[in-house]
Each structure stands twice: as C-alpha cells, then as structure tokens.
Amino acid sequence: MTSKEAILSRLRGAATPISHAPHGWQPWRGADDGARRERFLGMIRASHAEILTVTEATLARDLAAWLDGEQIQTLACGQGGRWQEAVAAACAGRSVLTPAGAFASWKEALFDQMQAGITHCAGAIADTGTLVLLPDGGEPRTLSLVPPCHIALLAASTIADNLAGLVNAGRWQQAMPTNLLLVSGPSKTADIQQTLAYGAHGPSRLLVVLVEDC
Numbered sequence: 001m002t003s004k005e006a007i008l009s010r011l012r013g014a015a016t017p018i019s020h021a022p023h024g025w026q027p028w029r030g031a032d033d034g035a036r037r038e039r040f041l042g043m044i045r046a047s048h049a050e051i052l053t054v055t056e057a058t059l060a061r062d063l064a065a066w067l068d069g070e071q072i073q074t075l076a077c078g079q080g081g082r083w084q085e086a087v088a089a090a091c092a093g094r095s096v097l098t099p100a101g102a103f104a105s106w107k108e109a110l111f112d113q114m115q116a117g118i119t120h121c122a123g124a125i126a127d128t129g130t131l132v133l134l135p136d137g138g139e140p141r142t143l144s145l146v147p148p149c150h151i152a153l154l155a156a157s158t159i160a161d162n163l164a165g166l167v168n169a170g171r172w173q174q175a176m177p178t179n180l181l182l183v184s185g186p187s188k189t190a191d192i193q194q195t196l197a198y199g200a201h202g203p204s205r206l207l208v209v210l211v212e213d214c
Contacts, residue, residue, distance in 0.1 A: 027127065027161065027162040027164060027165075028126070028127035028161060028162055029161045029162070029165075030126055030161050033156075033157075033159075035126075036126040036159045036160070036161060037126070037156060037159060039126040039127065039129075040124055040125070040126040040129055040159050041129075041210075042129070043126070043127070043128055043129025043130075043184075044129030044130070044131075044184065044185065044208060045129075046129065047129060047184050047185025047186075048185050048186055048188075048198070048206075049129075049185050049186065049206040049207070049208050050205065050206065050207045050208070051207075051208050051210060052066055052207060052208070052209045052210065053210045053212065054209060054210070054211055054212070055211065055212050056083070056086070056211060059083055059086040059090070059153075059209070059211060060085075060086040060087075060089035060090045061090075063086070063087070063090035063151075063209060064089070064090040064091075064092075066207070067090065067091070067094070067116075070149075072094070072115045072116050072149065073094045073095060073115065074094065074095045074096075074097070074113050074114050074115045074116075075091055075094060075095070075096055075097070075114060075115065075116045075117065075118060075147075075151075076096075076097040076098075076099065076110055076114045076116070076117040076118070076142075076143050076146075076147055077091060077096055077097070077098060077117075077118045077143075078098070078099065078118070078119060078120075078138045078139030078140065078143055079098060079100075079138040079139070080136075080138035080139070081119070081120035081138070081139060081153070082120055082153070082155070083120065083153055083211070087118055087153070091118075095113070097109050097110060097113075097114055099140050099142075099143070103140075103142070110142060110146050110147070111146055114146070114147040115147060115148060115149060116147050116148070116149035116150070116151050117142075117143035117144055117145075117146065117147040117149070117150055117151065117203075118143065118151045118152075118153070119133055119135075119139050119143050119144045119150070119151070119152055119153070120133075120139060120152075120153045121133055121152050121153060121154040121155075121158070122134045122158070122170065122177075123154075123158035123159065123160055123166050123169065123170065124154055124158060124159045124160070124166075125159075125160060125161075125162060125163055125166060125182075126159050126160065126161055126162070127161060127162045127163075128184060129184055129185075130182050130183065130184045131152050131154060131182070131183040131184070131208065132166060132180065132181070132182060132183075133152070133180070133181040133182075133183060134177050134179065134180060134181075135179050135181060136179070141179065141181055144181060144183065144203070145202050145203070146202070146203075147203060148199065148203055148204055148205065149203055149204070149205040149206075149207065150183070150186075150202075150203040150205070150206050150207070151207045151209060152183065152206065152207070152208050152209065153209045153211060154208055154209065154210055154211065155211050155213070156210055156211060156212050156213055157213050183206065185206055186198050186199065186202075186203055186204050186205055186206045187199055187200060187201045187202030187203055187204065188200070189201060
C-alpha cells in the first residue's frame with residue numbers, strides 16, 4: 001500500500017456517512033392559535049416592530065387615533081385590500097396617495113412626501129415573526145419599501161406555524177405567487193462601522209395592525 005492509499009484508507013475509516021447522522025431539526029409548531037400568536041408577537045417585537053391590536057369593528061377608529069398620535073398626515077394606500085373601507089375612513093382628512101398608472105407619475109410624491117405606506121398581509125410566520133405580503137397592481141411593493149413607516153394589516157387567523165404551513169394554507173402548490181415579500185421588522189443594516197442602523201434601505205418603523213377575529 002502506498003502512502004497515498006494509506007492516508008485515504010484512514011480517512012474513509014474515520015468518516016461517518018451523512019445518511020447515518022440523525023436529522024435533529026424540525027420546524028416550529030404551536031400547540032394552538034394562542035401559542036402561534038404569542039410566538040409571532042414575541043419574535044417580531046424582538047425585531048423592533050410595533051403592534052396595534054384591534055378588531056374589525058374598531059380598526060378605522062384605532063388606526064386613525066394612532067395616526068393622529070404620530071402626526072402622520074400623508075400616506076400611500078393601495079386598492080382592493082380586505083379592509084380598504086376601514087383604511088379609507090382612518091385616512092379621512094389626510095393627504096392620501098393611491099398609486100395608479102405609470103410609476104413615474106407618482107414616484108416623486110411617494111419618495112418625497114409620504115410619511116407612511118399601508119399594505120395588507122397575506123399571512124404571517126409565527127416561528128420567525130415574519131409578515132408575508134403578496135404585492136400586486138393594487139398594492140405595489142413600493143408601498144412597503146419606500147415610506148419611512150410601513151403599516152401592515154394582518155388578520156390574526158392567518159398566522160401560520162412556519163413557511164410550509166403558510167404554503168399549505170394558501171394552496172400555493174396549485175398556483176405559486178409571482179411576487180412574495182417577507183418582512184421581519186423595520187429596515188436595518190450593520191454594514192457601516194458594525195453599528196446597527198434603522199431605515200438605511202427602507203422604512204425605519206414597522207407597525208403591525210393585528211386584526212382579531214372577534
């Protein structure tokens with residue numbers, strides 16, 4: 001046996017086949033809706049998101065009160081969302097940009113004037129505290145990426161254990177979304193001098209409006 005063959009023989013003898021190693025990781029699963037809710041809230045709060053808990057009946061009133069308290073008077077709002085009427089009522093008396101037509105026609109107002117953008121969520125992932133958005137022509141992805149504050153409307157009943165659970169619930173196997181955004185907090189970076197900074201590449205604030213089912 002040559003030196004090379006001896007070395008390879010020892011390596012083969014010491015190696016453990018990957019197939020023999022146990023797979024210890026399993027996706028997180030909650031015991032019930034309450035566990036999923038608490039996991040989601042804990043994780044997304046840890047990423048510096050703010051939470052406003054409302055019901056469908058109080059959504060317009062509570063959101064308007066929050067906007068008043070934060071002195072937000074200019075907002076970009078899409079069309080066709082589940083709570084469009086409540087959003088319109090909350091924004092009454094404010095300057096509202098409704099994206100329509102070519103992006104160039106409303107780009108300047110979006111970047112220079114809007115204090116917040118409002119979007120609806122398709123669901124959320126409890127395990128990682130992540131919002132899931134499906135942007136479309138009614139709610140372009142720029143609404144959640146450009147204004148300093150992103151306001152995300154989320155139905156509590158759409159919080160899934162993990163991404164696989166969300167895919168199954170939405171039956172995305174039959175028709176995959178063409179555009180998907182995962183949001184786990186305000187925009188942040190530590191590229192500059194290893195100092196964590198918010199808002200460098202997007203919104204510096206994220207408000208999750210959690211709409212309870214009752």
